[in-house]
Amino acid sequence: MRVPLSWLKEYVDITMSPQELAQTLTMAGLEVETIDYLGASWGDKVITAQITHLEKVEKSDHLNYTHVNTGSGELGVVCGAPNIKLGDKVPLALVGAQIGDITIGETKKMGYVSQGMLCSPRELGLGNDHSGIYILDHDTPLGVPLVDILGEVVLDFAIKAHRGDLSSVIGIAREVAALTGQELRLPDITFQEQGTPAEQMAEITVKDSELCPRYTARIMSNIKVGPSPSWMAQRLLAAGMRPISNIVDITNYVMLEFGQPLHGFDYDLVRQHHIIVRRAHEGETLTTLDNIKRKLTPDMLLITDPEGPTGIAGVMGGAISELNDETTTVLLESANFKASNIRHTSVTLGLRTDASSRFEKGLDPELAIIGSNRAAQLMEKYAGATVHPGIIDLYPNPVKPRTLAFSLHEVEWLTGMKVTLDETIEALRALNFQVAADADELGNKMLVTVPTYRTDIEEGADLVEEVIRVIGYDRIQGTIPVGPLPEAQRESWFDREQAVRTLLVGAGLNEIITYSMTSRARMISLLAQADEQSARFLLSSGRVEENTDTHTSNGNNGNNGRREAAATAVQSKRSTSLAPFDTRSIPAVVLTNPLSNDMEAMRLTLMSGLMETLQENSKRNRAGLRFFEIGRRYLPSSDTHKQPDERRSVGIALCGPAEISWIPDLARPANYYDLKGAVETLLNGLHISNYRFTPTQHPTFHPGRCALLELVRITHDGSEVYSPV
Structure with a gap:
C-alpha cells in the first residue's frame, strides 16, 4: 500500500527522515518495502506552463500544435493528447529533461518543431493513467519546477493478512504515533443534514447477516459531478489511484484514509429504491464496472434490487447502477462483509480490487459509520451535496470489544525481558488498548480491552507482542540457555x-x-x-x-x-x-x-x-x-x-x-x-x-x-x- 508522507503528516507529527521512519516501522513489524521519491528526476527541467495557442496539425487525426507560456517566454510543442484546451496549465518537460528512460530533445513532427513534451500522469510516475495530459490547478504559478508542486515521498508498505487495520493512512498514522510517542490527530467530521429522511427514501433488506454483519446506506442529492480538487487528485495519484470525478474520488479517498471501502449507487437507477443483500442464484450473471459479464454462484454475496443484481458485495459494483456525469442523487453503501467469503468470491472470479483486498483481511464493523460520515462531509463540501437526515443501519449483532486478562509475568516468560508495569500500560495505551486502572503493583491482574479494529488480538501472547513492538525488539538481550540441552529426537521416518x-x-x-x-x-x-x-x-x-x-x-x-x-x-x-x-x-x-x-x-x-x-x-x-x-x-x-x-x-x-x-x-x-x-x-x-x-x-x-x-x-x-x- 502506497502512502504519501505529506498525507501521513496530516494526522501525526513526524520529525525523523523517511529512511529513519521506514526503519522504525519495519523493526516494529510494519514492513516498508520501498521509498519512492516522486519528482526526484525532474529537477528544473520539468516546469509548469499554460496553453496559449492550440491548432490541429494538418494530415493528422490526433496531433495538435500548441504554444505554451513558461512564465519567461513561449515554446511550441506538438501533442497528441485529446484532453487539452486553451488556458489549461500543464506539466512541460523541457529539452534535456529525463522522463523515465527517455531524454527529451527538440524534434520536428509533420513540419512542426516541438520544443519539449506535455506530460501525462504515467510519464511523470504518478500512476498508470496515460489517457491524457495531467491538468494542473488553475491557480498554479507558471515556470515553477513541478517538483515544488507535485514532488512527494511515498512509502510503500507490505500489509500482512492479519492486520486489516493497517490498510489505511490513519491506520499507519496510529502506528507511527504509538511508536514515536506523538499524538494522533483524526479528521473533524461535521456536516449539515436536511430534506427527506433517508429511511423514507430507500429500503434495505439483508437476507444473510452472517455474510453481511453490517450494512449502512445514506442518501445525498443535488450533487454536481465535476473534477476533484487538485490536492485530492494529487494524493490519489501518489497512492496509485486514477482520479475520475469528485463523487468517485471521494469514495476512493475515504477508503484510503480510513480503510473502509464505499460504493456509490446512482439512486435513480436502483429499481424501486430497494437494496437487497443476498446470495446469488444458480446461473445468475452480472456485468461489472469493467464491462465484463460474470457468471455467479450461490456461494457469492450480491447487492441487488428487486429486479436483479447491481453489484458483487465487497468486490465490484455493476454497470447497471454506475455513477455517471448525469448523476444527481447517490445512495452510498458503507458495509461490512465476511472476510473469507469476499476472498473466495474474489479468487473464484479472478477479480481482485482495492475493496476486496481490504475486506478479505477483516475490517472493523464500526468503520462503516465513520466512513459514511466522512464521505458525506466531503460530498457536501466538494460536490455540493445535500445530505439527507439519518443513515439506514442494519447491524443485528454488534461486535463487542474483547477483554483479556494479562500480567507482566507473560512478558518475561515469553521474551526473557523484564519490563515495568508503567512501561507495559504506557505501551498498550499508546496502541489504544484500555487497561483496567485497578491493576496491582505487580501487574498480575491487568484487564486489557482490545479495540474492535484489532481483530488479530486473541490472547495474552498477542498482547506481549504488542508491548515488545512498542518498547523495541532491540531491548531483548541475547542469553545462553541454562542447564543441559535436550537431546535431539528424530523420527524414524526421517x-x-x-x-x-x-x-x-x-x-x-x-x-x-x-x-x-x-x-x-x-x-x-x-x-x-x-x-x-x-x-x-x-x-x-x-x-x-x-x-x-x-x-x-x-x-x-x-x-x-x-x-x-x-x-x-x-x-x-x-x-x-x-x-x-x-x-x-x-x-x-x-x-x-x-x-x-x-x-x-x-x-x-x-x-x-x-x-x-x-x-x-x-x-x-x-x-x-x-x-x-x-x-x-x-x-x-x-x-x-x-x-x-x-x-x-x-x-x-x-x-x-x-x-x-x-x-x-x-x-x-x-x-x-x-x-x-x-x-x-x-x-x-x-x-x-x-x-x-x-x-x-x-x-x-x-x-x-x-x-x-x-x-x-x-x-x-x-x-x-x-x-x-
Missing part, C-alpha cells in the same frame, strides 16, 4: 526418507517439490475411464487382485524408439472388486478457501505434480528429465469427522533421452526399463530383495508398459504371498 532420497539422487534423479494442492479436473484427467483396479492402482486406496504374469527384476534394457514418458508410485493397497466405476465420484479433500482454481483440492496422488512438471519442462525443450518426489498424499476418510489419511509416498518420472545427449550413439529415449532400473536401485539399496513386477493396465499409461510392484510376504505357515507395495 531417516528412511533420507535413505530413499540419497539412493535416488545417486541413481541420477533430481528431486522436485510440488504443491500438495491441485485441481479436481487434473485428478479426473489422470483417472479418466479407469476401472476400479487401475484407479486404485493410481490412488493407492485399495488392493489389486494378484496377477501371476510377472516380469523378473533382471529385465533387458532396449526398445529404441520414439520419445516416451513413464511414471510410477510405490504405494499401499487393500482388497477390492474389479467392477467399473465413475472416477468423478472419487472423494478428495476440497479446500474451502483455495489460493486459486488450480489449487482447490489436496492431491490424491503424486502423479499430478510429476506429470505437470514433466509437461512444463518439455515445453521449454529441456531434455533428459529424471525426477522424483517424496511427499504426502491426502486420502479423505469416509467418516467426515475424521482427518484425512496423510500417506507419505515416493514417485518417479522419466522423460527424454536416457543417455548422454552429446554422444549420439548412446542417446535414446527413456523407456520402461530405465524406470524399472531406478525402482530396483531403490529397493536393493533398502535391502529389499523379494519383489516382482506384475503386468497391469491403466488408461493413463502406455499399453503393455505398466507394472505393479509386489513384495513377497511369508505367512504363518511358511507359504509366500505377493502383496502390492
Whole structure:
C-alpha cells in the first residue's frame, strides 16, 4: 500500500527522515518495502506552463500544435493528447529533461518543431493513467519546477493478512504515533443534514447477516459531478489511484484514509429504491464496472434490487447502477462483509480490487459509520451535496470489544525481558488498548480491552507482542540457555526418507517439490475411464487382485524408439472388486478457501505434480528429465469427522533421452526399463530383495508398459504371498 508522507503528516507529527521512519516501522513489524521519491528526476527541467495557442496539425487525426507560456517566454510543442484546451496549465518537460528512460530533445513532427513534451500522469510516475495530459490547478504559478508542486515521498508498505487495520493512512498514522510517542490527530467530521429522511427514501433488506454483519446506506442529492480538487487528485495519484470525478474520488479517498471501502449507487437507477443483500442464484450473471459479464454462484454475496443484481458485495459494483456525469442523487453503501467469503468470491472470479483486498483481511464493523460520515462531509463540501437526515443501519449483532486478562509475568516468560508495569500500560495505551486502572503493583491482574479494529488480538501472547513492538525488539538481550540441552529426537521416518532420497539422487534423479494442492479436473484427467483396479492402482486406496504374469527384476534394457514418458508410485493397497466405476465420484479433500482454481483440492496422488512438471519442462525443450518426489498424499476418510489419511509416498518420472545427449550413439529415449532400473536401485539399496513386477493396465499409461510392484510376504505357515507395495 502506497502512502504519501505529506498525507501521513496530516494526522501525526513526524520529525525523523523517511529512511529513519521506514526503519522504525519495519523493526516494529510494519514492513516498508520501498521509498519512492516522486519528482526526484525532474529537477528544473520539468516546469509548469499554460496553453496559449492550440491548432490541429494538418494530415493528422490526433496531433495538435500548441504554444505554451513558461512564465519567461513561449515554446511550441506538438501533442497528441485529446484532453487539452486553451488556458489549461500543464506539466512541460523541457529539452534535456529525463522522463523515465527517455531524454527529451527538440524534434520536428509533420513540419512542426516541438520544443519539449506535455506530460501525462504515467510519464511523470504518478500512476498508470496515460489517457491524457495531467491538468494542473488553475491557480498554479507558471515556470515553477513541478517538483515544488507535485514532488512527494511515498512509502510503500507490505500489509500482512492479519492486520486489516493497517490498510489505511490513519491506520499507519496510529502506528507511527504509538511508536514515536506523538499524538494522533483524526479528521473533524461535521456536516449539515436536511430534506427527506433517508429511511423514507430507500429500503434495505439483508437476507444473510452472517455474510453481511453490517450494512449502512445514506442518501445525498443535488450533487454536481465535476473534477476533484487538485490536492485530492494529487494524493490519489501518489497512492496509485486514477482520479475520475469528485463523487468517485471521494469514495476512493475515504477508503484510503480510513480503510473502509464505499460504493456509490446512482439512486435513480436502483429499481424501486430497494437494496437487497443476498446470495446469488444458480446461473445468475452480472456485468461489472469493467464491462465484463460474470457468471455467479450461490456461494457469492450480491447487492441487488428487486429486479436483479447491481453489484458483487465487497468486490465490484455493476454497470447497471454506475455513477455517471448525469448523476444527481447517490445512495452510498458503507458495509461490512465476511472476510473469507469476499476472498473466495474474489479468487473464484479472478477479480481482485482495492475493496476486496481490504475486506478479505477483516475490517472493523464500526468503520462503516465513520466512513459514511466522512464521505458525506466531503460530498457536501466538494460536490455540493445535500445530505439527507439519518443513515439506514442494519447491524443485528454488534461486535463487542474483547477483554483479556494479562500480567507482566507473560512478558518475561515469553521474551526473557523484564519490563515495568508503567512501561507495559504506557505501551498498550499508546496502541489504544484500555487497561483496567485497578491493576496491582505487580501487574498480575491487568484487564486489557482490545479495540474492535484489532481483530488479530486473541490472547495474552498477542498482547506481549504488542508491548515488545512498542518498547523495541532491540531491548531483548541475547542469553545462553541454562542447564543441559535436550537431546535431539528424530523420527524414524526421517531417516528412511533420507535413505530413499540419497539412493535416488545417486541413481541420477533430481528431486522436485510440488504443491500438495491441485485441481479436481487434473485428478479426473489422470483417472479418466479407469476401472476400479487401475484407479486404485493410481490412488493407492485399495488392493489389486494378484496377477501371476510377472516380469523378473533382471529385465533387458532396449526398445529404441520414439520419445516416451513413464511414471510410477510405490504405494499401499487393500482388497477390492474389479467392477467399473465413475472416477468423478472419487472423494478428495476440497479446500474451502483455495489460493486459486488450480489449487482447490489436496492431491490424491503424486502423479499430478510429476506429470505437470514433466509437461512444463518439455515445453521449454529441456531434455533428459529424471525426477522424483517424496511427499504426502491426502486420502479423505469416509467418516467426515475424521482427518484425512496423510500417506507419505515416493514417485518417479522419466522423460527424454536416457543417455548422454552429446554422444549420439548412446542417446535414446527413456523407456520402461530405465524406470524399472531406478525402482530396483531403490529397493536393493533398502535391502529389499523379494519383489516382482506384475503386468497391469491403466488408461493413463502406455499399453503393455505398466507394472505393479509386489513384495513377497511369508505367512504363518511358511507359504509366500505377493502383496502390492
